[in-house]
Amino acid sequence: MRFEIRCKLEKKVISTDYRRKVLSFFKGSLEEYNKDIKKAIYDDPKRRNFTFSVYLPVERIEKDEIYLRNNYIKIFLSVENMMEALHFLNALIGSKGKTFSMGENSFVAEKIHRRIEKEIIRGEAVFRALSPIVIREVREGKNSWYHDFDEKGIKILKKNTLYNLKDRFSKSLLEEFEIVPIKTKRTVVNFYKSKFPVTLGDFYIKGDKKILNYLYKSGFGSRSSAGFGMLEIIE
Template structure:
C-alpha cells in the first residue's frame, strides 16, 4: 500500500554504473493512512538516521534527513496527474503458464485495455466496488516510453501526464499509493497537476 521514487539529480547512466554529480540522492515515499504504513516507514527511517549502509564497489549510503510532506486532498472526480520524477507507470501482464511478463506503454494498441485490467485489480483489492471500478477512465495526454533496468532486465514504462476520471476516493488512492504494476518496486508514483477541471 505504498509507492516510491528515487531521484538522482544530475546523474549519468552508463551500461553498468550510475554516476552522480554530487553525493546526494532523494527517495520519495507515498502511502495512504488506512494501514498506518506511512507512520511505520517514518519511524523506521528515524531509527536508521545517520547510520552508514554499505553498498557494492566500496560505496555507502547515509540517511541524513527526513521530511514529511502533506498531500493534497482530492475532492473532484476528474484530475490530471503526471508521473513523479524518477518514476513511471508500469503496465505488466503476467502469464502464469510459462511464468513470463509482457510490458505495455502508452503507444501500444492494447495499452488502455491492459492498464484498465491492472488498475481494476488494484482497486478491487483495495476494497472498492465493481460499480466504482467500471467508471474509471485513464487517458494519456503527453507521454513517452522509457526503458528501465529492473532487477537485471530491461522493461518498458510510460512517463508523462494522464487525465483520470473516477470517484474522488479512487483518485486519492492512486495519488497516495500509486497506480499500475510494481508500485512497491519504484513505479507508479504520480503528482497532482490539477483537479479543477470543468
C-alpha cells in the same frame, strides 16, 4: 502520508538498478525497527499500499551506471495506510546516520521530513509520474510481458487496476474509470538485472475521487511498492 529522505552517497556514481537497493534500505530499516511489522508489510502477498521515487542529480549515464553532479539523492515515499506510514516514519528515523550498502557504493540517511499531501475533491485529475509507470501483463506460464502507454497498454493497465481494486471499492465506483495520455514518453529501466519498458509523463484519469486518492497515495500500475508509479497531482 508522504516523506522525503535526503541521503548522502559515498561516491557520485550509482547503478541504474538502484531501486532494489532502496528496497533493501526500507526492508532493513523496518526489520531493525520491528521484525513483525516488517513481515506484515512485506511478506503478505496482497497489494502493498505504498510507493516511492528517487531524485538523482544526473550528469550522464554510461552502460549500467549513473554519474551524478553531486553525492546527494532524495527518496520520496508515499504510504496510503496511516498506521503503516507511522511505522515507516519510526523505522526511517531509527535509520538516520547509519550506513547502508549499495553494492560498490553506500549512503547515509541524513534528513527525513513529511511533505504536503494533496486531496482530490473531484472525479478527475491530471497526474505526472514521479517514477515510471509499469504496465505488466502476466501471460500463460506466469511469463511477464511489458507494454507501452499506447491503446493496448492502456487497456491492460485499466484491466489490472480494476482487478487490484475490486476488493477495496464497489463495482459501481469502478465502472466509470478512464485513462487518457496527455504527454508521455517511453523509456527502459534496469530492475533486478532485468530490463523492460516503462512510461513517464502526464496523463488524465477519470473516476471516483476515492479511487483517485487511493492511487495517488499508494501508486499506480504494476510494481508500485518497488519504486514505480508514484504520482504527483498537477491539475
